[in-house]
Amino acid sequence: MSEKSVDGCDDMPVTQAERLVSLDFIRGIAVLGIVFANIAAFGQTMMAYIWPPALAEGPTSIDKLFWLIQYILVDGKMRGLFTLLFGAGMMLFMERAWARGATRWLQARRLGWLLLFGLLHLLLLWHGDILHGYAISGIILLAAMKWQPRTKLITGLVLYMLGSLAFGAQMGGSYAASVNPEIAAKLKPEQRKEILGAGERTLAKNAETIALYRDGSFFDVARHMTVDKAGQTLGQSLFFSFMETVPLALMGMALFEMGLFSGGMNAGAMRKWGWAGLIAGSAATLALGLWAYRADFPFMLTLLVFVGASPLPRLAVILGLAALLAQWAPRAVGGALGARLVAAGRMAFSNYLGTSLLLVPIFNGWGLGLFGQFGRVELFGFVLAVWALMLLWSKPWLEHFRYGPLEWLWRCLTYWRIFPLRR
Numbered sequence: 001m002s003e004k005s006v007d008g009c010d011d012m013p014v015t016q017a018e019r020l021v022s023l024d025f026i027r028g029i030a031v032l033g034i035v036f037a038n039i040a041a042f043g044q045t046m047m048a049y050i051w052p053p054a055l056a057e058g059p060t061s062i063d064k065l066f067w068l069i070q071y072i073l074v075d076g077k078m079r080g081l082f083t084l085l086f087g088a089g090m091m092l093f094m095e096r097a098w099a100r101g102a103t104r105w106l107q108a109r110r111l112g113w114l115l116l117f118g119l120l121h122l123l124l125l126w127h128g129d130i131l132h133g134y135a136i137s138g139i140i141l142l143a144a145m146k147w148q149p150r151t152k153l154i155t156g157l158v159l160y161m162l163g164s165l166a167f168g169a170q171m172g173g174s175y176a177a178s179v180n181p182e183i184a185a186k187l188k189p190e191q192r193k194e195i196l197g198a199g200e201r202t203l204a205k206n207a208e209t210i211a212l213y214r215d216g217s218f219f220d221v222a223r224h225m226t227v228d229k230a231g232q233t234l235g236q237s238l239f240f241s242f243m244e245t246v247p248l249a250l251m252g253m254a255l256f257e258m259g260l261f262s263g264g265m266n267a268g269a270m271r272k273w274g275w276a277g278l279i280a281g282s283a284a285t286l287a288l289g290l291w292a293y294r295a296d297f298p299f300m301l302t303l304l305v306f307v308g309a310s311p312l313p314r315l316a317v318i319l320g321l322a323a324l325l326a327q328w329a330p331r332a333v334g335g336a337l338g339a340r341l342v343a344a345g346r347m348a349f350s351n352y353l354g355t356s357l358l359l360v361p362i363f364n365g366w367g368l369g370l371f372g373q374f375g376r377v378e379l380f381g382f383v384l385a386v387w388a389l390m391l392l393w394s395k396p397w398l399e400h401f402r403y404g405p406l407e408w409l410w411r412c413l414t415y416w417r418i419f420p421l422r423r
């Protein structure tokens with residue numbers, strides 16, 4: 001979520017001529033797409049986001065179809081774009097910091113505040129926060145800031161592929177044991193029991209989670225996150241950082257330095273490998289999604305498809321989208337919708353946390369208590385409403401103020417001084 005007008009080292013606001021408009025434009029698309037990806041985990045449990053049978057009232061046929069559509073078009077792709085841009089933004093911030101004589105300690109302080117924002121969001125408001133994971137990954141990536149772009153790119157690709165293959169093999173082994181008695185018989189009794197009874201245990205735990213978020217008070221939910229689940233959640237965040245966030249951010253750093261977002265790469269080549277990645281990755285994702293859909297979502301198969309087998313085709317889609325959107329951005333921003341997407345991207349931090357501030361009180365029991373009452377298609381109505389709000393408020397706000405509200409606060413905390421907010 002880093003970009004010049006929010007995170008640059010200059011005290012003066014950055015002019016439009018200095019901006020990399022493609023970063024703002026792609027970030028705007030990504031922050032809207034993340035609302036679509038996350039809505040099932042706002043209105044239902046996180047497991048329902050992954051596995052349709054975990055919906056509170058059970059899945060309808062249209063819910064299952066909508067899972068397939070979302071899996072192909074959205075899930076993981078918008079987060080991946082956001083992560084590429086996080087890496088690009090770190091590099092942009094440091095280039096300007098180095099030019100003014102600052103060091104990586106400025107970036108470290110900035111990431112420390114991001115970690116605090118993310119932890120407060122995670123533990124007190126919404127269990128799906130990604131900011132704390134970005135902050136942890138960013139601190140790790142400080143060691144790689146001065147690597148050559150090619151080294152960053154190759155390292156990111158290798159780490160991503162190794163992690164994806166290892167995790168996919170693990171998930172594939174569990175799935176094989178769940179459908180093949182001969183394989184299951186070779187496991188230890190406790191391992192066999194863990195795999196074969198996973199679906200039933202998951203549904204039982206899911207019912208407890210639904211009851212908590214539907215009927216519990218704010219303090220019940222906060223206690224659950226801070227006392228019962230904090231260690232598990234942060235452990236998963238560390239694992240996910242090494243498997244996806246660090247590798248993708250490294251690639252984002254490299255692609256930024258290579259000129260992907262500034263027109264420094266060959267336009268024809270970008271279009272070719274952009275379309276190739278988008279088409280090939282989407283085709284593979286479609287095949288995986290249909291496998292789970294046609295089998296009616298067995299638990300272990302769905303986990304394999306959603307978690308274990310999707311990262312590699314998803315990477316092709318993420319990189320393809322980044323290339324094509326970077327090419328499209330200079331033309332798109334001239335239109336009314338493009339300009340509003342740019343504004344939403346410049347205020348991505350405020351829009352991301354603002355989504356939680358809006359939706360969590362609507363769904364949780366301490367608010368309107370609508371948790372678990374809407375299927376996937378109905379929840380998409382909330383997505384459209386949030387999209388409209390983001391596009392309607394971001395541009396007028398930036399016409400009167402230099403930064404989004406949380407971008408301004410983050411900047412002031414980073415530099416430990418008050419910057420002017422009004423234009």
